[in-house]
Amino acid sequence: MRHSLQIRTGQLGDADRLAVLAIQVWLHTDCTHGINSEVAQYVLSELTVERFSARPIEPESHILVAECNEWLVGYAAVKFGASCPSGARSTAELQTLYVQEHFVGRGVGRSLLMAAEAKARGQSASPLWLTVNAQNARAIAFYARQGYSQVGTTHVVLGQGRYENHVLIGADT
Numbered sequence: 324m325r326h327s328l329q330i331r332t333g334q335l336g337d338a339d340r341l342a343v344l345a346i347q348v349w350l351h352t353d354c355t356h357g358i359n360s361e362v363a364q365y366v367l368s369e370l371t372v373e374r375f376s377a378r379p380i381e382p383e384s385h386i387l388v389a390e391c392n393e394w395l396v397g398y399a400a401v402k403f404g405a406s407c408p409s410g411a412r413s414t415a416e417l418q419t420l421y422v423q424e425h426f427v428g429r430g431v432g433r434s435l436l437m438a439a440e441a442k443a444r445g446q447s448a449s450p451l452w453l454t455v456n457a458q459n460a461r462a463i464a465f466y467a468r469q470g471y472s473q474v475g476t477t478h479v480v481l482g483q484g485r486y487e488n489h490v491l492i493g494a495d496t
C-alpha cells in the first residue's frame with residue numbers, strides 16, 4: 324500500500340480516533356512495566372473522547388493530525404501561553420507528539436513537528452518547548468536530530484511514581 328501523508332488541523336470529529344491512538348501510544352511508550360491502577364485511572368479519566376472533543380475549541384490549544392490514506396496515524400498537540408519550567412522565553416509547549424508504532428521511522432513525526440513549529444512561530448513568534456521522559460531514548464534522539472537541546476529537568480508525578488523528564492527547546496530560528 325502506498326502511503327499518502329496528510330497533515331491537517333484537528334477537528335471535533337477526530338476525538339474518538341485521537342483518544343484511541345493516544346491510549347495505544349502512551350501505553351506502549353510509557354507503561355513498559357505493565358498496567359497498575361494509577362495507569363488504568365489515568366487512561367480512563369484523561370485519555371477520553373470527551374477530553375479530546377474539548378481540545379479543538381480551546382483557544383490556547385492547537386491539534387495537528389497525520390493521516391495516511393485517511394487513517395489516523397499520529398497527532399501533535401501544542402498549548403499556547405504555557406511557561407517553560409526552565410525559564411526559557413518560549414510559551415508554546417509541544418504537549419504531545421505521537422506516531423502509531425507501525426508508522427514510526429517514515430517521516431510522520433518530523434512532518435507533524437514541522438507543522439507544530441510553524442504554528443508556534445506564527446502564533447507566538449517562539450520555538451516550541453517540551454518535556455520528554457528521561458527513559459525515552461528514541462524520542463530524545465529524534466528531538467536531538469531535529470535540533471532540540473536540553474535546557475532543564477523536571478519531574479512528572481503519577482500516583483506513587485515520580486518520573487524524571489528532560490526539558491527541551493527547539494532552535495530559535
Ligand SMILES: CC(C)(COP(=O)(O)OP(=O)(O)OC[C@H]1O[C@@H](n2cnc3c(N)ncnc32)[C@H](O)[C@@H]1OP(=O)(O)O)[C@@H](O)C(=O)NCCC(=O)NCCS
Nearest residue numbers: 420421422427428429430431432433455461462464465468
Ligand atoms: C518520537 C517519534 C515522534 C518520532 O517520530 P517518527 O515518525 O518515528 O520520526 P521520523 O521518521 O519523522 O524521523 C525524523 C528524523 O529523526 C530521526 N530519528 C527518528 N528516530 C530516531 C532515533 N531513534 N534515533 C536517531 N534518529 C532518529 C530519523 O532518522 C529522521 O532523520 P532525518 O531527518 O535525517 O531523515 C515517534 O517515534 C513516536 O511517536 N514515539 C512514541 C511516542 C513518543 O515517544 N513521543 C514523544 C514523547 S515526547
